[in-house]
Amino acid sequence: MSNANKSDRDVVLVEGVRTPFAKAGTKLKDVHPAELGRTALQELIARSNLDTEVVDEVIIGNTGNPSDAVNISRVVALRSGIPLKTPAFSVHRNCASAMESITLGYEKIKSGTSDVIVAGGTESMSQLPLLMPPAIVEIFGKLGAARTTGQRLSVLGQLLKADLKQIVEMVTTSPFAQTPHKPRISVMEGLTDPFKGINMGQTAEILAKEFGISREEQDRFAVRSHARAVAAQKSGRMAEEITPVFLAPKFKEVVSEDIGPRDGQSMEQLAKLKPFFDKKYGTITAGNSCPITDGAAMVLLMSREKAKALGHKLVARIRSYAFAGLEPERMGLGPAYSTPIALKRAGLDFKELGLVELNEAFAAQVIACEKALNSDEFCKEKLGLSGKLGEIDPEILNVNGGAIALGHPVGTTGTRIVLTLMKEMQKRNVQFGLATLCIGGGQGGSVILERED
Known part of the structure; x- marks a missing residue:
């Protein structure tokens, strides 16, 4: 299908850039998510030679919602030099937060409300907090209300007893068990579905069992992800979408590539890892799962008319998008639900896709x-289709590796996969591409791009 039917209100991607992704607790652990976002956005402005006065709005996805930057999009925008007059807001759709920022930008431009939107995501999973349990919070509340030294000492005595109980609970219970005095681990709570009471790894175990997916099959997939990511790093292809992060306080140390892809990752190495979520019968390990990660990504959206008027090169057009819901315990199947809807809206057949970022x-x-x-x-029973959608050619799937190697900063990944797709479509002269992901809570999101000449 040709791209002859062009409109001034078509939503086009003009440029995109991201920071390196780093496994939580490593090189980017001390970099605030607002700073990660600023790094990516300022580079986006520089690469696109963007006059910031023309930006209508900034939309950024984030799931951690840091308490010192609750509308992190506004913080990132102002620190990046976006004018005070330009509004900004943050969005949260779990794993698709940074895809939601793009699709909201799409709707604003398509409707004529806006012409230029900065969309993206930022996340520091390293900095997701430990939360005080109610028993400890109550004691601190009493401390704040105390008026005399005697009252304060009395409350501090209660705090000391609670601290001792906390130590006992930490020694005698599993690390993730909730007890009256132990801190709650927000990243674990965030990765646990509140409707079904199971974590994301357990949802993957359900799919592995239902679809008969072996441990060997999963490990083989993980090896391929690392091999492709390493190849993309060595060839310089990955570097084209990355801007370095200079680490405070001296700004002499630089992180310039993803910290995650492992050169020489082997089946033998992965086979040594034990199942993490179902220790007796499971097949999901740390090696065939994505790591918890820090990073940011930004893209520049414009109407076709505005982009041409400003002299920007058009990289890709957003042909369609879709979100869909399903059972939370099978959330990993989300792309299978959202992709047929996006294809129908785009007027495309599955076989027309030349690249897929899943x-x-x-x-x-x-x-x-x-x-x-x-x-x-x-496809007939669950999706209401007349038959199967089709087989994904492994040669077009995640050609530069994926989150198993690169990582999955939850509030950022939705933009990262769109960014990777738009740039790779240009390199490979591919007309249509799909970016899709599963979403915690039982959803799927898909965006279909069409390359611009």
Whole structure:
């Protein structure tokens, strides 16, 4: 299908850039998510030679919602030199937060409300806090209300007793068990579905069992992800979408590439890892899952008319998008639900896709999506289609590796996969591409791009 039907209100991607992604607790652990966002946005402005006066709005995805930057989009915008007059807001759709920022920008431009939107995401999973349990919070409340030294000493005595109980609980219970006095680990709570009471890894175990996905199959997929990511690093292809981060306080140390891809990752190494979520019967390990990660990504959206008027090169047009819901315990199948809707809206057949970026939350989850989309039974019964959508050619799937190697900063990944897709479509002269991901809570999100000449 040609791209002859062009409109001034078409929403086009003009440029995109991201920071390196780093496993939580490593090189970027002390970099505030607002600073990660600023780094990416300022580079986006520089690369696109953007006059910031023309930006209508800034929309940034984030799931951690830092208490010192609750509308982090506004903080990032102002620190990046976006004018005071330009509004900004933050969005949260779990793993698709930074895809939601793009699709909201799409709607604003398509409707004529805006012409130029900065969209993206930023996340520091290293800085997700430990939360005081209610028993400890109550004591601090009493301390704040105390008026005399005697009252304060009395409350501090209660705090000391609570601290001792906390130590006992930390020694005698599992690290993730909730007890009256132990701090709550927000990253673990955030990765646990409140409707079903299971964490994301357990949802992947469900899919592995239901689709008969072996441990070997998952590990083989993980090895491929690392190999492709390393190859993209060595060739310089990955560097084209990355801007370095200079580390405070001296700003002499520089992080210039992703910290995650492992050169020489082997099946033998992965086979040594034990199942993490179902220790007796499971197949999901740290090696065939994505790591918790820090990073930011930004893209520049414009109407076709505005981009041409300003003299910008058009990289890709957003042809369509879709979100869909499903059972929270099978959230990993989200792309199988949202992709047919996006294809229908784009007026495309599955076989017309030349590149696919499918986020690798877990190897089992990606493989399950592949199996589901290539199943007559699944597509008829679950999706209401006349037959299977088709098989994803492994040669077009995550060609530069995916989140198993690169990482998955939850509030950022939605933009990262769109960014990677738009640039790779240009390099490979691919007309249509799909960026899609599963979303915690039981959703899927898909965006279809069309390359601009």
